[in-house]
Amino acid sequence: QELAFLNPGLKIFVDDNRHDKHFEFCYEGGIREFVKHLNEARTPMHPEPVYINGERDGVECEVAIQWTSSYSENISSFANNIKTVEGGTHVSGFKGALTRVVNQYAQQKNLFKSAKIDSISGDDIREGITAVLSVKIAEPQFEGQTKTKLGNSDVRGLVESVVGQHLGFFFQENPSVARSVIIKAIEASRAREAARKARELARRKSALEGSELPGKLADCQERDAAKCEIYLVEGDSAGGSAKQGRDRKYQAILPLRGKILNVEKARLDRMLANQEILTIISALGCAVGSDFDPKRLRYGRIIIMTDADVDGSHIRTLLLTFFFRQMQPLVEGGHLYIAQPPLYKIKRGKKERYLKDDHALNAFLLTQGVRNLNLYPETGEPILGDEASTIIDLIRRYSERIERSEARMLPDVADAWYLVGGHDVDPTDKVAVEAIAEELAQTLERTAPDLHIADISVAHDVDTGANVVVVNSLRNGEERISRMGAIPTGPLLLEMVKELHQTVPLPMRLSAQGDPIQSWRVLYNRIMEGARKGYEIQRYKGLGEMNPNQLWDTTMNPETRTLVQVKVEDSTSADHIFSVLMGDAVDPRRNFIQENALNVRNLDI
Numbered sequence: 001q002e003l004a005f006l007n008p009g010l011k012i013f014v015d016d017n018r019h020d021k022h023f024e025f026c027y028e029g030g031i032r033e034f035v036k037h038l039n040e041a042r043t044p045m046h047p048e049p050v051y052i053n054g055e056r057d058g059v060e061c062e063v064a065i066q067w068t069s070s071y072s073e074n075i076s077s078f079a080n081n082i083k084t085v086e087g088g089t090h091v092s093g094f095k096g097a098l099t100r101v102v103n104q105y106a107q108q109k110n111l112f113k114s115a116k117i118d119s120i121s122g123d124d125i126r127e128g129i130t131a132v133l134s135v136k137i138a139e140p141q142f143e144g145q146t147k148t149k150l151g152n153s154d155v156r157g158l159v160e161s162v163v164g165q166h167l168g169f170f171f172q173e174n175p176s177v178a179r180s181v182i183i184k185a186i187e188a189s190r191a192r193e194a195a196r197k198a199r200e201l202a203r204r205k206s207a208l209e210g211s212e213l214p215g216k217l218a219d220c221q222e223r224d225a226a227k228c229e230i231y232l233v234e235g236d237s238a239g240g241s242a243k244q245g246r247d248r249k250y251q252a253i254l255p256l257r258g259k260i261l262n263v264e265k266a267r268l269d270r271m272l273a274n275q276e277i278l279t280i281i282s283a284l285g286c287a288v289g290s291d292f293d294p295k296r297l298r299y300g301r302i303i304i305m306t307d308a309d310v311d312g313s314h315i316r317t318l319l320l321t322f323f324f325r326q327m328q329p330l331v332e333g334g335h336l337y338i339a340q341p342p343l344y345k346i347k348r349g350k351k352e353r354y355l356k357d358d359h360a361l362n363a364f365l366l367t368q369g370v371r372n373l374n375l376y377p378e379t380g381e382p383i384l385g386d387e388a389s390t391i392i393d394l395i396r397r398y399s400e401r402i403e404r405s406e407a408r409m410l411p412d413v414a415d416a417w418y419l420v421g422g423h424d425v426d427p428t429d430k431v432a433v434e435a436i437a438e439e440l441a442q443t444l445e446r447t448a449p450d451l452h453i454a455d456i457s458v459a460h461d462v463d464t465g466a467n468v469v470v471v472n473s474l475r476n477g478e479e480r481i482s483r484m485g486a487i488p489t490g491p492l493l494l495e496m497v498k499e500l501h502q503t504v505p506l507p508m509r510l511s512a513q514g515d516p517i518q519s520w521r522v523l524y525n526r527i528m529e530g531a532r533k534g535y536e537i538q539r540y541k542g543l544g545e546m547n548p549n550q551l552w553d554t555t556m557n558p559e560t561r562t563l564v565q566v567k568v569e570d571s572t573s574a575d576h577i578f579s580v581l582m583g584d585a586v587d588p589r590r591n592f593i594q595e596n597a598l599n600v601r602n603l604d605i
Contacts (some may be wrong), residue, residue, distance in 0.1 A: 001026050002572070005034035006134055017491065019115050031132040032066040036132050038076070038572065041579035042589040043067040044186070046130070046177045054162035060136035061153060061162045063094065067181050070583065071188075071267050072325055073126045074575055078134040079142075083202050086569070088143070088150025092161030095122050101161075101167045103406065105567065106182045109175075121289065124188040125181075135159065162446045194269040195289065209591050214279040218243045218253040223258035229301035230283060231339070231556070233254055233545050234315050238551075242305070245548030245558060252299065254283050259315055277322065288326045294333060302330065303563065305339040306537035307542040312320060320566065321582050324574060331568055340562040341543055341555045347536040354554045360401075360527065361496045366396060369531025375511040378516065391504055392527060396401045398496045399524040402542070409482035412448040413471050415521040416440055418497045419447070419506070423489045429468035433485070437469045444471075447519035451475050461486065464535070 002026035004012050014023040027033040035049040051065040077084045099122040108114055112119070113334025133154060143151040143330045171178035171498045185580050199278070213219060218238075222228050230252040233239040246253055262273040266287050271277055281288055286299040303538035306312035316338065323331055330336055342354035344361050355361045370392050375383040385390060402414045409417075417423070420439045425432050440458045452474040459468050469484040489497075500520055506524055510530070542553065555561050568574050580588045 002034075002078075002083065003081060005031055005037070005080060005132075010031065021588050024145065026286050029135060034076075034132045035064040035066050035130050038074060038132075038576060039066055039068055041576065041583050042070050042128075042130070043585060044068050044172070045180050050167065050301060052163055052166040054159040054166065056161060057154070058138055059158045061159050062134045063131065065131045067184065068128045068130060068185075070128045070264070070579070072128070072264070072575075073123075074130045075126070076572055077150075078132075079134055079140050079550070082140075082148075084142075084150050085146070086144045087148035089152055089156040090133060090150050090159045091401075092130070092132050093156035094163055094313075095126070095273045097121065097163035099162040101164050101171065102182060102185065105168070105171045105178055106126075110181075111179065111182050111186075115190075116187070119190050119191065120182075120185045121192075124192060127188040133159075138602050140386040143486055151507070155234065160589060177399075179257075188267070190270040191267040192289070194266075195272050198558065203479055213256070214282050216255055216279070217245075217283050219253045220250050221248055222250045225298055226300040228252065228299045229303055230254055230299040231305050232319060233543070234306040234312055235542075235544060238305070238307075238546075241544065241546060241548045241551050242556065245550075245552035250554065252283070254279065256315070258278075259311075260318050260322065262318055262582055263325050264578060265584055271326070280322070284327075286330070288328070292327065292329075294327075294329045297335065298315065301337055301563075302335050303339050305341065305543065307544075308343055309541055310340065312542070317581070321578055323566075324578055326569070328571075331566055334565060334567070336566040337563040338556050338566060340564060341540065341551075343545075344538060345538040347538070348534050362396065362400075362534045365528060365531035365535070366392060369527055371389075373510065373530075374528065376502075376512055376514070377505045378507050379505075382512075387603045392524075394496065394499060395520050395524045395527075398493070398500060399521050401493050401496065402521065408487065409484060410451070410473060410480055411472075411521060412451055412473075413473065413482040413484065414445065415519050417469075417484045418449050418500075419443055419519060421499060421501075422433060422469065422484055423494060425485070427464075427468070427485050430458065430460070430467045433467040433469060440471070443518075447522060454479075459483075493593065 001010075004010055008028055008030035010024070011024065011026040016022070026590065028528075032049050032051050041305075042441075045067045049064040052061070052063040053063075054061050055405050065483050075087075075094075077087055077093065077094075079088070079090065102125045103119050106120070128370050136148070137152060137155060139152075141151040143149045149375075150346075220228050228250050231242055231246075231254065233253060234241050236255050236257060239253055244252045256276050256279075257486045258276070260280075261271060263271050263277070266274075271288075272281075283298070284302065286293055302323075304316055307314045320336075322492070323336055340356050344355040344357070346353050346355060346361070346364065351429070355364055370389050373387050373388060373392070375391065377383065399411075402411045402418075405411070405414060417440060420436060420443050422436050422440065425436050427433060437456050437458055441453060444451060445455055454474055455470075457473040458468050459470050461468055466485060468486045471482040471484060473480050473482065482592045504520060504523075506520070506523075507517055508520050509524060510523075517526060540546070543555075546554065554559060579585075583589075
């Protein structure tokens with residue numbers, strides 16, 4: 001997508017055969033469209049991006065700029081279509097021109113007089129800016145460990161000259177935009193000064209009290225930061241258990257009370273007024289803003305540990321937003337982790353086992369349940385041992401796959417649809433689709449007798465030309481509509497269905513004299529029912545339900561715990577998703593929810 005933005009008119013086609021997805025990228029507007037795309041979840045201060053294009057001494061420079069009402073800076077830079085993540089001389093030239101032109105214009109128009117200041121810094125000018133900078137150069141010199149920093153010294157002056165000249169013209173021709181940009185920068189400068197005074201006051205207070213560390217931090221004994229780790233724990237209750245269960249030598253605990261501030265919607269001064277955020281900053285030791293220094297980080301690992309419910313997910317998201325916006329180098333350096341407390345405790349007799357999620361629970365139960373399980377088809381020899389285990393695993397994967405589509409179609413209906421071969425019918429052949437609809441109704445009577453079918457009909461989709469089977473059903477007083485054939489079946493599921501038809505003939509029995517089972521999904525559910533017998537299964541909702549020993553064994557012991565390292569693989573996409581979900585703009589968030597609501601499972605409300 002970035003390549004398509006950087007090369008106007010170029011068409012790029014991507015086929016993902018794993019998930020049967022197809023993408024086409026083409027943008028006639030080039031980097032102007034790129035900036036608009038990046039600002040979809042922000043509120044621009046001027047409708048169209050500032051576009052700059054020029055050439056000096058064989059170096060092509062292209063820039064698009066748009067200021068927004070947000071508080072974060074977003075500059076994407078490229079050299080010969082290669083993303084320069086670490087910036088370089090072209091970015092330095094751009095920033096220098098921006099600072100010089102804005103200050104010159106403000107001084108010429110006496111805009112600093114009422115604010116009683118002489119100038120504003122580049123950081124304040126760039127607050128809320130979204131910019132894309134692209135240079136084309138004959139012999140680029142890349143520096144840095146990852147070779148993503150442009151090092152050509154002559155490029156800085158060339159970019160500064162091109163940007164300075166064109167931006168100056170733009171401000172002269174658009175005084176209202178220039179004025180709003182400068183007023184925003186002045187407000188940012190005041191907020192930065194207020195934040196600086198707040199930090200100095202906090203430092204003086206800490207010096208008088210003899211410690212810079214927050215009082216509720218239970219610090220570790222080790223002084224080598226690389227060996228230390230700090231847990232940011234949701235709630236005082238879980239924090240107390242974690243303090244008792246930890247290894248005091250190298251594990252520090254910082255309990256957090258309630259939900260922290262959403263930094264996506266707050267300037268630095270307001271952020272530093274939030275007690276929980278101030279506590280985190282003090283504990284980590286590396287400061288924020290212009291004082292940020294990753295070398296002063298007191299812990300090699302920062303581990304977010306929250307409950308498995310919706311509140312825990314929200315707190316985790318707020319913390320991730322804080323680290324991405326204010327301490328991104330820590331994320332890029334691999335310091336940030338998310339703890340994975342178990343969702344289940346399973347017990348039989350005196351033996352206990354912790355399992356992290358539904359998938360792990362089902363896999364464990366199946367492993368135990370199929371040890372001595374055989375399958376008995378209606379005709380032919382019984383399916384025994386390893387062959388039975390392989391087939392049961394296939395049925396498990398198939399069942400989990402159709403469960404994911406529950407928002408679009410009932411799993412019982414989907415199961416019957418694949419049983420009768422609905423996926424193989426030509427959707428444009430109305431007669432064939434009507435025949436499948438009749439067969440589907442008969443099959444559902446056998447496979448889902450508790451599902452009341454109010455109506456099964458065939459509807460014609462004018463847009464696609466397909467004939468869709470519409471199943472109107474009722475279960476436990478809830479009416480559901482399943483549109484079969486409206487969405488093409490993905491290749492992975494198709495392969496599973498093909499294999500099931502070949503290897504798992506129905507009806508099937510779980511014992512020689514057992515009841516015949518008429519569907520693959522019912523077969524899977526019966527196997528799972530048998531596997532659960534004899535086990536006591538507890539589902540954890542919060543960390544506070546565990547005692548200190550359990551918390552250590554499951555979530556804090558390096559020998560047994562599971563941690564997920566937070567990585568930024570695509571900073572542009574990450575910036576966009578944080579802006580959509582955590583920003584002020586409502587429409588992009590509403591669209592995101594509408595587009596992804598059908599993929600939600602186990603909604604916690």
